Amino acid sequence: MRTRFEERTRSGSEDRGAPGFRSLLAARPHLALTAVGLAVEAVPLARVAVSHGTPTWVYSAAAIHTRYRAMSVALAETGLDARIHYALKANDSLAVVTQLARQGAGADVVSDGERRIARQAGIAPRDIVFSGVGKTEAELRAALADGVGQINVESAEELAMLSAIARGMGVTAKVALRINPDVDAGTHAKITTGLAENKFGIPSTDALALYSHAAALPGIVPVGLAMHIGSQITSLAPFRSAYSLLAALAREVRSAGLPIALLDIGGGLGIPYAGEEVPSASAYAAMVKETLGALGLRLVVEPGRWIVGPAGVLLARVVLQKQGEHRRFVILDAAMNDLIRPSLYDAWHGILPVTPARWRAPLSPADVVGPVCETGDTFASARPLPDLGPGELVAILDAGAYGAVMSSTYNARPLAAAVMVSGTADAVIRPRQSFEAMRAGEVLPPWLGPLLPPPER
């Protein structure tokens, strides 16, 4: 059975219901079609391609700024004491995280690497939440040594491990217990996290006993409860069920005379990749207030995709257009190793031609693919597109979240460059990886001896 996420985002054999170029553009205020083609803010993508090559991630600083602000204003207007802890997993670029830190964001991190990036970006340890179902002892030690403000514990086993580490270090860990509410988030099966069968969190029926156990453990101070039910959630209903349960559990904790200061309500709010109706930040905030406001607790909110997803495009060049026996293939220089979402989740991403003339040309179905040796290396199937010959540029939309962070060097393809745009300015925030950097650290085992000089041609 297909989930609602798949029904809405799957490209299918004939991509008829796809929004047109103009409606995709209209919904993305940081993009514009100018006389010299598609632009991110006031920087033409053709110029980015000439200066920095392709494939390249291009992020709009204004879009990130506006979206962060929209979410924080929506929360503030409800009168809730809520703080955004940006989920670095969505996009851990130093430039992106630093911009958000300067806007006042805290961080949600899931590894020691992400914690270090948050720290480099100027986020104070007290403003960092450390989540994750399998934090290692070394990661927990490093977080405690740094003074991380909240550690979300996901099992009784992890609680015992953390208590032993903290006690040994002579410090106290501030802990939120992550509850698995067993709620169907209505999203893709691979990114739902709040079902009882998923690996995340502890069952709600164990919450009170474990909370009270935590309060008695050395080295642990329980400060609250946490939930995160999944990602790309496009309806408020699953959040409402989960947060209602969270409110009931918080009341139980209070009634038992245990201290509770905060609720971490996770991230997960979806974005309209294909013109779907999604709740606004204000509607989300109003629902949070309705379900949790009466408790008067501090709230931690962990959005990732909502803040940065729409703010980025993957700029790619057409290598060639190939007429197959049954289908037209537009083969790009970007591939599944760059943006894996379509291959992994059948995710639908808008694809816009960069050249203005192509916006007026007749459309016919094309499969947009990369050069990687896998049939799954497909960005779109039967997508209505104009003729796109060698050298044409296209922008793959909404690639700001779970794009560059999920890239690999599969097929020995170096990581793409990343550029940030602000108004008329553009700056490289990650240079294209060189062959040498991609292979750095590769050595032979001693029994193969030294690398021989390459044979004569």
Ligand SMILES: Cc1ncc(COP(=O)(O)O)c(C=O)c1O
């Ligand atoms: C614990 C936690 N918080 C926050 C997020 C961010 O999710 P999203 O990007 O959907 O807002 C995730 C990823 O789904 C997560 O696992």
Ligand SMILES: N[C@@H](CCCC[NH3+])C(=O)O
């Ligand atoms: N990687 C997923 C989101 C996972 C969220 C992680 N908790 C995506 O691209 O949609």
